[in-house]
Amino acid sequence: MTDATNQTQTYEAQMGDYFALMKPRVMQLVVFTALVGLLVAPVGVNPFIGFVAILCIAVGAGASGALNMWWDADIDAVMKRTAKRPIPSGAVQPGEALGIGLALSGFAIVLLFLATNALAAGLLAFTIFFYAVVYSMWLKRSTPQNIVIGGAAGAFPPMIGWAVATGSVSIESVLMFMLIFMWTPPHFWALALFVKSDYGDAGVPMLTETHGRTVTRKHIIAYCVPLVGVALWLGFTSIGGPFYLLVALALNIWFLKGCYDIWQRTDADSEADNHAVEKHTFKVSLYYLFGHFGALMVEALFRANGLTAWAGW
Structure with missing residues (x-):
């Protein structure tokens, strides 16, 4: 930790400062x-058990965010994008963030275990550990593939939700995990191509910093192609169906076209139009993930009302 993480508080921390520690925007996707x-x-x-389970998963995600901010406070203070976070800004002390992260982790894991089952609680505990320790403390500062491997932490929530209901892991939950896991690299790297990053100054080896934008563009298309396969495969499982497949087909054509266009561009092309294609593809990636999971939810509603149109599905 650098001296930047030990700034003296200029005012008493507010509830909003502590809430910001939990990365609420990331929490929305997790929930x-x-x-x-x-x-x-x-x-x-049971609806009440379901509510408690989702609350525990949300709190666990928030705990991961707090632990991440505690560990990354030194590099957050260096980067313009993160300099106003609660710890580098002096609103929250590092020790407070660590205590909150650990306390919320314990609360979420124990309550999920008591309310549901050991598998769901174990997956939540592993997710917090993976994000806080494997990704934040190890991968993020050691390899340009950090976002690839570390993306697993954000891919576990649907698997945890499935485990809450079934007490098991299945091909359906694994494919939901893989959908998010394979989506994360092209989503993040599309953003990295047009954001003026200061990861280099902070000593974080992001792919755009270590290998350049041309290599990053190749990686984007390389991950997008198998992502299409995972997304369509999910449609032929017990939770898929004709509606999901139609939505998935449209979204994958849209996203694959954007990734292909990025692959074909040069730095000069991007600078000439102010990264228009990269910005558009990043927006598409947001619709992509929410669209797939939204379509799965619609299929579940169809089945609940006996409306599935797929004979023998």
């Missing part, structure tokens, strides 16, 4: 995908 994993499972869950 949504976990909820879908819970709802598409073939076993029904």
Whole structure:
């Protein structure tokens, strides 16, 4: 930790400062995908138990964010994008963030275990450990593939939701995991291509910094192609269906076209139009993930009302 992480508080921390530690924007995606994993499972869950489970997953995600901010406070203070976060800004002390992260982790894991089952609680515990230790403390500062391997932490929520309902892991939950896991690199790297990053100054080996933008463009298309296969495969499982496949087909053509266009561009092309294609593809990537999980939820509603149009599905 650098001296930047030990700034003297200039005012008493507010509730909003502590909430910001939990990365609420990331938490939204976690809650949504976990909820879908819970709802598409073939076993029904008592609504109150379901609410408690999603709350625990959200709190666990928040705990991971707090632990990440505690560990990364030194590099957050260096980068313009993160300099106003609670710790480098002096609103919250590092020790407070660590204490909050650990306390929330314990609360979420124990309560999920008591309310549901050991597998769901174990997956949540591993997710927090993976994000806080494997990604934040090791991968992020040691390899340009950090976002690839570390992306697993964000891919576990639907698997946890499925485990809450079924107490098991299945091909359906694994494919939901793989959908997010394979989506994360092209999504993040599309953003990295047009954001003026200061990761280099902070000593973080992001791919755009270590290998350049041309290599990053090749990696984007390399991950997007198998992502299409995973997304379509999910449509032929017990939680898929004709509606999902139609949505997935449209979204994958749209996203693959954007990734292909990025691959074909040069730095000069990007500078000439102010990274228009990269910015557009990044926006498409947001619709892509929410669209797939939203379509899975619609399929679950169809099945619940006996409306599945796929004979023998």
